[in-house]
Amino acid sequence: MTTAQTAHLPGAPGHEAHGGPGGHDMGEIQAFGFWIYLMSDLIVFSALFATYVVMAHNYAGGPTPKDLFELPAVLVETMLLLTSSAAYGLAMVAMHKGDLRSVRLGLVAAFALGLGFLVMELAEFQHFIGIGAGPDRSGFLSAFFTLVGTHGLHVTFGLLWIVVMLAQLSSKGLTAPVKGRLTRLGMFWHFLDIVWIGVFTVVYLLGVVQ
Amino acid sequence: MSHSPTDNAGAAVGTVKSYALGFAASVVLTLLSFGLVMGGALPRLPLILALFALAVIQLFVQLRFFLHVDRSSAMYWNLMALLFTFFLMFLFIGGSIWIMYGLHERM
Numbered sequence: 135m136t137t138a139q140t141a142h143l144p145g146a147p148g149h150e151a152h153g154g155p156g157g158h159d160m161g162e163i164q165a166f167g168f169w170i171y172l173m174s175d176l177i178v179f180s181a182l183f184a185t186y187v188v189m190a191h192n193y194a195g196g197p198t199p200k201d202l203f204e205l206p207a208v209l210v211e212t213m214l215l216l217t218s219s220a221a222y223g224l225a226m227v228a229m230h231k232g233d234l235r236s237v238r239l240g241l242v243a244a245f246a247l248g249l250g251f252l253v254m255e256l257a258e259f260q261h262f263i264g265i266g267a268g269p270d271r272s273g274f275l276s277a278f279f280t281l282v283g284t285h286g287l288h289v290t291f292g293l294l295w296i297v298v299m300l301a302q303l304s305s306k307g308l309t310a311p312v313k314g315r316l317t318r319l320g321m322f323w324h325f326l327d328i329v330w331i332g333v334f335t336v337v338y339l340l341g342v343v344q
Numbered sequence: 345m346s347h348s349p350t351d352n353a354g355a356a357v358g359t360v361k362s363y364a365l366g367f368a369a370s371v372v373l374t375l376l377s378f379g380l381v382m383g384g385a386l387p388r389l390p391l392i393l394a395l396f397a398l399a400v401i402q403l404f405v406q407l408r409f410f411l412h413v414d415r416s417s418a419m420y421w422n423l424m425a426l427l428f429t430f431f432l433m434f435l436f437i438g439g440s441i442w443i444m445y446g447l448h449e450r451m
Contacts, residue, residue, distance in 0.1 A: 209375075220366070
């Protein structure tokens with residue numbers, strides 16, 4: 135901390151992530167702004183969940199969730215994403231200790247586990263489309279692919295973001311802006327795991343229960 | 345300065361212990377959900393209610409231990425935004441189900 139303590143106006147330019155104790159520094163404002171984005175993303179998912187629930191029984195003579203869903207595979211997917219979320223948490227703990235090596239390790243673990251989740255999801259999609267249960271088969275499948283696919287797309291962008299942050303850790307190190315970005319990426323990554331709780335409960339488990 | 349700049353930001357600092365606790369609780373809740381469905385021991389209605397309850401508990405576990413949302417003053421506006429979003433989700437999803445099932449009954 136420099137002598138700039140006296141000049142920490144909220145959002146003052148040139149004071150990114152610097153501020154006195156209790157002050158609303160830039161990192162705090164950016165994290166809150168990102169939180170508002172996550173809330174709006176939750177509204178997007180609400181619309182997709184509402185659509186799915188309405189369409190869930192419109193099979194058009196096609197396959198039902200019971201015919202399609204493989205719960206053991208979904209359980210593995212769920213564990214992969216959950217462990218990835220926890221691994222990111224450990225990277226955040228390391229970041230606050232300034233332990234660059236452990237931050238990298240946590241990010242790489244979160245990336246690998248998240249990639250495993252995505253590969254399993256894409257394999258499932260490919261299998262469904264291969265047996266004629268693609269998004270064009272019925273209202274249920276259209277809503278299924280849209281909801282689960284939108285979540286998968288978010289995970290894809292999260293993975294890209296992790297790669298970008300690994301590159302920035304190498305080129306810039308643990309600077310204040312990099313820490314701020316890692317914090318926001320962490321919020322995004324944990325958020326995606328929370329949305330997945332809704333997906334595996336409403337789509338997969340309740341789908342099989344009917 | 346006693347704390348780092350992001351200490352009381354939108355995603356506050358967790359400890360290894362808090363992440364481990366959140367992770368363990370989430371694993372148990374997930375296994376319970378899948379176990380109830382794959383075991384097939386419960387009748388339909390209690391099973392559905394149990395699945396919703398387990399999902400809601402896991403939601404709060406992850407909000408608390410992964411995203412560090414609590415009732416502290418630093419998280420006040422995050423919590424308010426979240427509660428408002430829950431209210432919108434309730435209107436959105438509840439309203440859609442109400443209208444569409446009402447329509448279905450009359451058709």
